[in-house]
Amino acid sequence: MAHKIYLAPVRGCTDDVFRTLFARHFSGIDRAVAPFFATRGGSIKETHLRQLLPENNASMPVVPQIMTNSPDDFRRFAHLLHGLGYDSVNVNMGCPHRRITGRGLGAGLLACPERIAAVLDAAAAVPLKISVKMRLGLDDPEDIFGILPVLNRYPLSEIIIHPRTAAQMYAGEPDRDVFRRCLSRSAHPVVYNGDICSLEGFNSLAALFPQAAGWMMGRGVLADPFLPGRIKGTAPHNDSVGRIRTFHDELFDRYGALLSGPTHIVDKMRELWVYLSRWFEEGPGLMRTLRKVRRAGEYRQAVNAFFERGPRRSKQTAGWSG
Numbered sequence: 104m105a106h107k108i109y110l111a112p113v114r115g116c117t118d119d120v121f122r123t124l125f126a127r128h129f130s131g132i133d134r135a136v137a138p139f140f141a142t143r144g145g146s147i148k149e150t151h152l153r154q155l156l157p158e159n160n161a162s163m164p165v166v167p168q169i170m171t172n173s174p175d176d177f178r179r180f181a182h183l184l185h186g187l188g189y190d191s192v193n194v195n196m197g198c199p200h201r202r203i204t205g206r207g208l209g210a211g212l213l214a215c216p217e218r219i220a221a222v223l224d225a226a227a228a229v230p231l232k233i234s235v236k237m238r239l240g241l242d243d244p245e246d247i248f249g250i251l252p253v254l255n256r257y258p259l260s261e262i263i264i265h266p267r268t269a270a271q272m273y274a275g276e277p278d279r280d281v282f283r284r285c286l287s288r289s290a291h292p293v294v295y296n297g298d299i300c301s302l303e304g305f306n307s308l309a310a311l312f313p314q315a316a317g318w319m320m321g322r323g324v325l326a327d328p329f330l331p332g333r334i335k336g337t338a339p340h341n342d343s344v345g346r347i348r349t350f351h352d353e354l355f356d357r358y359g360a361l362l363s364g365p366t367h368i369v370d371k372m373r374e375l376w377v378y379l380s381r382w383f384e385e386g387p388g389l390m391r392t393l394r395k396v397r398r399a400g401e402y403r404q405a406v407n408a409f410f411e412r413g414p415r416r417s418k419q420t421a422g423w424s425g
Contacts, residue, residue, distance in 0.1 A: 106309065106317070106318060106335070107133050107134075107294075107316065107317035108131055108132055108319075108331050108335070109132070109133065109134050109135065109136060109296075109317055109319040109320070110122065110135035110163070110319075110321070110324060111296060111320060111321025111322075112135075112136045112137055112321070113321045113325060115138075115371070116374055117135065117137075117138060117321070117325075118137075119153070119155075119159040119165075120354065120357050120361065121375075122162065122163045123159070123160075123163070124354055124357065125163070125324075125328065126163045127162065128328070128346055128349065128353075129328045129329060129331070129332055129338075129346075129350070130331065130332040130337040130338065131330070131331025131333070131334060131335040131337055131338070132163060132324075132331050133164070134164045134165070135163050135164070135166070136165075136166045136193050136236065136263070137154065137166065138168065139169060139198065140167065140180070141169075141170045141208070155184070155187060155189075156187070157188050166189075166191045166192065166193050167191075168193040168194070169181075169194060169195065170195040170203070170208050170209055171222065172206075172207045172208055172211075172215070172218050172222065174222050174224065177194075177222050177225045177226065177229075178229060180192075181225075181226070181229035181231050182229060184231060185230055189231065190232060191232040191260065192229075192231050192232075192233060192234075193234045193235065193236055194223075194233065194234070194236070195236055196210060196212045196213060196219070197209060197237045197238045197265055197269075198210055198269075199267075199269035199271070199272050204241065209269075210240075210241060211269075213238065213246055213247075213250055214241050214246075216250060216253045219250065220256075223254075223259075226257065227257075233257070233258075233259050233260060234259055234260045234261045234262065234263065235254060235259060235261075236263040236265075236296070237264055237265070238265050239264070239265075240268050240269070241269045241270060242268055243268065244266070244267075244268055244278045244281045247264075247281065248288065251285065251288050254289070254290075255290040255291070259291045260291070261293070262285075262289055262292070262294070263294040263296050263319055264282060264285055264293055264295065264296060265297045266278045266282040266295075267297065277297045277298055279312075282295065282312070283312065286312065286315070292317075293315060293316055294316050294317040294318065294319055295312060295315045295317075295318055296318075296319035296321075297319075298323075299318060299320045299323045299330075300323035300326060300327070300330070301323075301327075302330065302334060305318065318334075322378050325375065325378035325379060326378045326382060327381075327382055328347065344410070344413075344414060347379070347382065348410045351372075351406070354372070354375070355372055355403070355406075359399065365397075368402075369396055369397060369398065369401075369402045373393050373394075373396070376389065376390060377390070381417060383414040383415065383416065383417055384415045384416070384417050385412070385414045385415070386414075389406075389409050389414075392405050
């Protein structure tokens with residue numbers, strides 16, 4: 104069976120630069136959902152728009168994601184995407200952070216089925232395929248069974264479900280029983296998202312949910328970039344520290360050309376190492392060093408010294424959900 108694998112939107116990490124270089128050095132991702140764009144009056148920042156330009160997304164198929172509870176903003180943003188040549192848009196109903204949900208955005212939409220319907224009504228006026236990425240609910244995993252009948256009324260291309268509530272954030276176990284019930288109650292294809300961080304874990308999920316339409320991975324891919332390729336059987340037989348280093352160095356150089364100021368570059372790269380450090384047995388020590396680094400030169404010196412010591416791959420890169 105050919106598994107369809109999506110790259111999850113991890114804000115601060117899986118931008119257009121990351122996606123382009125990932126496709127150059129690794130394999131296995133069929134499609135990426137971009138980190139969300141929040142609109143005000145239907146417009147987005149120029150720096151955000153750059154991440155959607157077709158010429159910056161030629162290496163990996165991308166579905167832009169919008170976070171909004173405004174039908175008018177949704178229509179404006181969707182028409183902008185169509186003008187750029189996109190044929191799909193994803194609606195964020197899953198971001199669990201309280202500063203987001205408290206404004207009725209992200210997973211906060213799950214408390215307002217009528218608002219979801221208003222946004223999806225607006226979708227009928229735009230020439231794009233619409234998908235939804237969502238949690239089970241704000242506090243109660245059973246909330247999703249009040250949302251699915253609303254979603255079933257619309258011609259969505261798919262629903263991506265992270266089987267936790269917003270209150271759980273990324274803690275606790277995903278509710279696989281509720282996800283199983285969603286598969287039978289959804290009128291649309293359902294993609295599984297969350298806690299796929301090893302080949303063994305993926306195989307267990309694939310056996311448990313053979314009817315899943317696809318699999319979304321985020322932090323698991325950041326912690327182990329070879330994982331999608333191993334699932335697809337396209338990864339090299341020997342996972343290479345050298346390939347990780349080349350990928351890292353190209354990311355550093357590209358961000359150095361795009362970002363203003365050494366602090367921004369270091370912060371950007373340090374965010375990646377929060378996950379990537381788990382690929383290495385010596386990763387925790389590197390993270391302790393990087394937390395003290397503020398300048399790009401210091402950062403590069405610390406990372407170069409780390410790679411030159413010949414770090415070893417960790418036996419497992421577990422503990423991250425997408």
